[in-house]
Amino acid sequence: MIYLQVLITLFIIAILFKLFKQRQNNKMSVFGFVIWSVLWLVVLVVFWQPDTTTYLANFLGIGRGADLAIYLSIVAIFYLLFRIYVRLSKIESEITKVVRKDAIKNAEKK
Amino acid sequence: MIFVIVPAYNEGKRIGQVLSDLSSLPYRVVVVDDASTDDTFEVAQKYNVDVLRHRINRQQGAALQTGNQYALEAGADVIVHFDADGQFLVSEIKDIVAPIERGECDVVFGSRFLNKKSQLPTLKKYFIFPLGRLVNRTLLGVKLTDPQSGFRAMTREVAQKVVIEQDGMAHCSEIVAKVHDHKFKIKEVPMTVIYHEFGQGFGGGLKILKDLLFSKLTK
Numbered sequence: 361m362i363y364l365q366v367l368i369t370l371f372i373i374a375i376l377f378k379l380f381k382q383r384q385n386n387k388m389s390v391f392g393f394v395i396w397s398v399l400w401l402v403v404l405v406v407f408w409q410p411d412t413t414t415y416l417a418n419f420l421g422i423g424r425g426a427d428l429a430i431y432l433s434i435v436a437i438f439y440l441l442f443r444i445y446v447r448l449s450k451i452e453s454e455i456t457k458v459v460r461k462d463a464i465k466n467a468e469k470k
Numbered sequence: 471m472i473f474v475i476v477p478a479y480n481e482g483k484r485i486g487q488v489l490s491d492l493s494s495l496p497y498r499v500v501v502v503d504d505a506s507t508d509d510t511f512e513v514a515q516k517y518n519v520d521v522l523r524h525r526i527n528r529q530q531g532a533a534l535q536t537g538n539q540y541a542l543e544a545g546a547d548v549i550v551h552f553d554a555d556g557q558f559l560v561s562e563i564k565d566i567v568a569p570i571e572r573g574e575c576d577v578v579f580g581s582r583f584l585n586k587k588s589q590l591p592t593l594k595k596y597f598i599f600p601l602g603r604l605v606n607r608t609l610l611g612v613k614l615t616d617p618q619s620g621f622r623a624m625t626r627e628v629a630q631k632v633v634i635e636q637d638g639m640a641h642c643s644e645i646v647a648k649v650h651d652h653k654f655k656i657k658e659v660p661m662t663v664i665y666h667e668f669g670q671g672f673g674g675g676l677k678i679l680k681d682l683l684f685s686k687l688t689k
Contacts, residue, residue: 445684456528456637460536463502463522467540470518 365407372404472567473546475537476501476519477530478554482508484666489517491560492552500540501554502533510554520544530620531641535634542629550623558621559662566623569657576628576654579614579646580621580661598675605679606643614658618642621661628654639674640681 376397383393406413406429413425422428474497478485485501492499499519503511505527514521522540524533534551541549548570550563558580566578583599599618606617620642624632631652636644649656 449684452637453635455526456532459524459526459528460532460539463524463536464540464543466523468515468521470520 368407369404372400375400471546472497472548473541474499474550474552475534475541476552476554477504477533477537478510479504480506480508480510481554482510482513484556485510485554486513488554488556489514489519493518495560500537502537504528504533529637530639531634532637534641538629547626548623549629551620553620557663562661565659566621570623570625575657576625577649578623578657578659580619581616581658582619582661582663583615584658584660602675614646617646636681638681640678643682
């Protein structure tokens, strides 16, 4: 377990470093930076102290910490899917508008 | 001026006959080729009609809206939607336009059920269409005998207000719903449909339902 923990820690440090650099170059909003940093720090804590999730799970009335993690990820995945669907339909309708404009502009009149 | 919009996707074999029938009548015909992969575009160019071409396939609802927009810019008074595959009769265009010209209503829908001659496949008649009517009635609050009919006529004002945003096949229900929302006066007239193939089938109907539900969610 210790090997995996060290590996994950290095991985997360690399990600945090990258986040920090992106923030410095103004490629990321303060809000995005905070959210992502907190998320990865939480992952770090969970890997070193797995019991923390159990406390939280019990507080919410769920038996095991692992269950809570799975429930949360399913909710997150569905939310992301929905966001992607909304974004896709927007892109689709933008494409239609461009195609329509082009068709009308190049109409062959008789 | 009456504009007849003919959306076409891979109808190279059938559209020639439709356009030659149409060109003998006093309408301005607009073909919207929806990025066909066959010779639909080339066939349409041979006739005395305006031809528009989508560079990417955007489906029937999008093609109809392109036609509507083009016709409005060209000064259309009445717009008729007409299929490219020879399912409808050009002789019935005058019947569908007549109530508008008499000032009785703003929109006219062709109905396969008010008459007459249309030979419907049994499964469609007794299962798929009643289901479609039920969905339209509960979801959209619309009472029409044939809400999925693709043969319709509308005034300039209707085409300006009813913008088709459903690119796919859900546009039929969308048009009906928006016409109701704007409280335009509606009339149905009997029409004839000649079936070559089965059409969309049950899977197509489910896809329409999905499109409609998601459009309500994402608005």
